[in-house]
Amino acid sequence: MSDENLFSDEFLKKLEILYIISRKIASGQMRAERRTKKIGSGIEFADHRNYVPGDDFRNLDWMIYARTRKLLLRLFEEEEDLYIYLLVDCSESMSLEGPSGLTKFQYAKMLAAALAYIGLSNLDRVAVVPFNAKLTGRLPPSRGRGQIHKIFKFLGPLESGGQTDIKEAFRTFVTQNKRRGIATVISDFYDPQGFQEGLNFLRYQKFEPIVMQVYDEAELNPALRGDLQLVDCETGAIRDVTVTAALLERYREAFFEYCDELEEFCVKRRLLYFRAPVQEPFDELVLRVFRAGGFLK
Template identity: 30%
Template sequence: MLDAAALLALRNLPLVARLIAEGGQAGLHPSRRRGAGMEFSQYRPYQPGDDLRRLDWRLAARSDRYYIRESDVDTRLTVRLVLDASASMNHPDSAGVSKLDYARLLLAGLAYVAQQQGDAVGFYAVQATGLQTVPPRSDAGQLQRLYHALGAVQAAGSLPGAPTLAPLFGRQGSTVTVVLSDLYDLEEGSQLEQVLTHLRAAGGEVMVLHLLAPNELTLDYPNTATLEDLETGQRLQLDPAQRPEYQRQLEDWLRRTEQSVRGHGLDYYRLLTDEPPAQALRQVLRRRQGAPV
């Protein structure tokens, strides 16, 4: 499993997406399941409690035995990939991989997985200037549209208000919405909090991928470093004596952030940019399926 820096060095997002997806070795959902669908799959012996409408009476008349017709039920989904493209996503880790670059890799891998399962997949970049959209489709050219949009997106400014993002909030059916963000704006009443509230109200399944760089957690910088908020421009001189207090506040913020996401009824996953993207994808998909990681 290659790390993000090695994958970015390939400069080939379609190839990287396939490598990540194959390394993940899991899907968003079983592509087919047995049930009362439209496409015949097999017979099985009747069991008490089975729906008699699925019993094959002609076969019963010929064989004097009772069999149930099983079919393949189509479980295809609409998968919506939502990327936070605010300025804080430009933050690099110690290897020089920004959260935005890591997000490109991970979402490209997810798009490949969805397309391989026949799902309609779309992409939404939430930017200060509005919402960049590649509407969900399942045709052969959709991955190239998504890769182009992922490669072109730039992170800047802060998140727009919820009214700007109205196309995300229509009623959803068999939909999985994957939101990838560093969640720095997630406070009560914030723009991001309103977005999560609207997504929950729209229905469908929502997965929130909380992406962080390890140096944000450890403050692994020289003692003389000056820290700058990428969205407000505010600067702060790093004081080594304040690291324990920073760690305490950070742990409190991480706990409150996870509680807030789960409190909206959404699935929460925390990821770090030093983790190979294929490994991160595997963990997310297998946890979603309830399988051991």
């Protein structure tokens, strides 16, 4: 499938249906009332903390002071727009085409577009950040459903290439984006340096990562036999192997082991994790994301 056809009218219709369904799933919530958990200068009380020099005296809880002689500062939830960052992996490994004719990169773009549409429809601020070993571009946060075409225009010409370095890319992302929000990472997570440090960067900087691991079933069951020289598409690393049925079985086990490692990492850290095979229709995956909660607040 060519990238120009990714965001057709048919695709838009699907997005509209997804949006309606998402409204049902998030029923009871008010428009523009989605709040971050940021504690700050809002109206609604959230918590107390000890006073430190420099704090605004106006926020001291004098009633507490009167009873206990302790200086405690009243904290309020700060009401602000939700920022959704869509971090799309555009490394070389995402471009390998399987028997389905759909690359992981194309799938990731469709997924990003769908999530962006839902976000924009909820009046959230949606930014798209493609990355490989670094950030390869940035669509600044925008708001309102009308911005979806801007996102399509940004995603459409995106091309994949280069190596993956999640840690370095996310370090740059965190530095460049001070406003915290949901960081939806759409990637195959094929990073030789590992994915942990990169995700931790997001966590430590108060982003809420949602992990969407994209893969192709063909990667799971490669049609390989015999004496081969395997070349890594990103690093160019070469490995001589003799592929047998037993070796393939062990490869499958190793693949799942890798996926499980990522899932375990996310679950332990209460991060939303989704496994997204390209063979699964993207709208079904989006619904799965909605049902899991977290994306729609």
